[in-house]
Amino acid sequence: xxxxxxxxxxxxxxxxxxxxxxxxxxxxxxxxxxxxxxxxxxxxxxxxxxxxxxxxxxxxxxxxxxxxxxxxxxxxxxxxxxxxxxxxxxxxxxxxxxxxxxxxxxxxxxxxxxxxxxxxxxxxxxxxxxxxxxxxxxxxxxxxxxxxxxxxxxxxxxxxxxxxxxxxxxxxxx
Amino acid sequence: xxxxxxxxxxxxxxxxxxxxxxxxxxxxxxxxxxxxxxxxxxxxxxxxxxxxxxxxxxxxxxxxxxxxxxxxxxxxxxxxxxxxxxxxxxxxxxxxxxxxxxxxxxxxxxxxxxxxxxxxxxxxxxxxxxxxxxxxxxxxxxxxxxxxxxxxxxxxxxxxxxxxxxxxxxxxxx
Numbered sequence: 460x461x462x463x464x465x466x467x468x469x470x471x472x473x474x475x476x477x478x479x480x481x482x483x484x485x486x487x488x489x490x491x492x493x494x495x496x497x498x499x500x501x502x503x504x505x506x507x508x509x510x511x512x513x514x515x516x517x518x519x520x521x522x523x524x525x526x527x528x529x530x531x532x533x534x535x536x537x538x539x540x541x542x543x544x545x546x547x548x549x550x551x552x553x554x555x556x557x558x559x560x561x562x563x564x565x566x567x568x569x570x571x572x573x574x575x576x577x578x579x580x581x582x583x584x585x586x587x588x589x590x591x592x593x594x595x596x597x598x599x600x601x602x603x604x605x606x607x608x609x610x611x612x613x614x615x616x617x618x619x620x621x622x623x624x625x626x627x628x629x630x631x632x633x
Numbered sequence: 634x635x636x637x638x639x640x641x642x643x644x645x646x647x648x649x650x651x652x653x654x655x656x657x658x659x660x661x662x663x664x665x666x667x668x669x670x671x672x673x674x675x676x677x678x679x680x681x682x683x684x685x686x687x688x689x690x691x692x693x694x695x696x697x698x699x700x701x702x703x704x705x706x707x708x709x710x711x712x713x714x715x716x717x718x719x720x721x722x723x724x725x726x727x728x729x730x731x732x733x734x735x736x737x738x739x740x741x742x743x744x745x746x747x748x749x750x751x752x753x754x755x756x757x758x759x760x761x762x763x764x765x766x767x768x769x770x771x772x773x774x775x776x777x778x779x780x781x782x783x784x785x786x787x788x789x790x791x792x793x794x795x796x797x798x799x800x801x802x803x804x805x806x807x
Contacts, residue, residue, distance in 0.1 A: 502727025546717025553676025
């Protein structure tokens with residue numbers, strides 16, 4: 460499966476595409492960052508982010524989109540812009556019928572590094588190693604986006620196995 | 634001028650269109666609420682809100698869109714959904730090149746009732762009176778959306794007069 464990970468943000472929005480499946484090697488297909496100027500109007504900034512997300516969806520045709528779940532508790536100053544950017548990205552994918560799943564930062568860190576408290580350097584190092592990149596992602600936002608896509612593939616796999624196990628168990632009971 | 638006021642929300646998103654200008658009577662052109670089911674997926678809910686906002690923009694061709702500024706301090710549980718809905722609405726307008734302005738709840742209350750601490754009933758009563766409605770708006774969300782549009786017309790007018798006064802003063806100095 461192919462997953463587009465999105466680390467939403469108004470100033471920097473990370474995008475990363477990963478191909479793969481549980482138990483098989485994962486491959487990075489592309490990663491980058493959409494930037495908007497703080498001096499631009501809010502509407503123009505969101506329109507630019509939307510256009511770039513649409514371009515990536517059109518270019519890579521992901522099977523699913525994984526977006527970082529934003530919490531209101533931290534980064535009070537930037538959290539509204541982050542949530543607005545997330546809303547625009549989620550809508551762009553849902554409009555095309557692509558499934559969108561949110562993952563918390565802790566879930567992503569735990570899936571990728573084994574620790575929900577890993578720092579940005581650890582996440583970037585694991586992303587680089589697992590995806591066998593020649594060098595680490597250009598920015599933390601691109602690394603986080605790739606980590607989101609990796610997390611989605613691995614968690615999706617374990618959830619699928621769980622559902623299959625539950626279904627099999629139900630079959631036994633009948 | 635014609636203004637579309639939007640009181641963003643994931644469960645209920647208020648929409649209200651007001652025609653008028655400073656010093657002239659204001660007229661309500663339309664008001665309503667877009668609802669989405671809490672049981673629906675986040676993506677589907679945002680897509681529905683976007684479609685309805687686009688339909689209103691297409692139907693009423695507003696000169697400007699006034700959106701309530703969301704703060705992260707209050708309603709922590711619902712604030713992320715509210716910000717996401719706001720982002721989608723702002724983007725829908727900005728995509729068409731329509732100016733979008735945010736007003737805080739206090740600014741709207743102060744503009745419409747004279748008090749930044751007015752309650753919902755006071756806002757609804759003033760909206761009903763100023764717009765000479767036969768009965769008060771069907772929901773607080775529709776009333777808030779009409780109040781946002783009224784606030785935008787009145788504040789825009791005072792800002793315009795201020796700019797004109799500053800320009801005139803500069804002219805005198807030269």
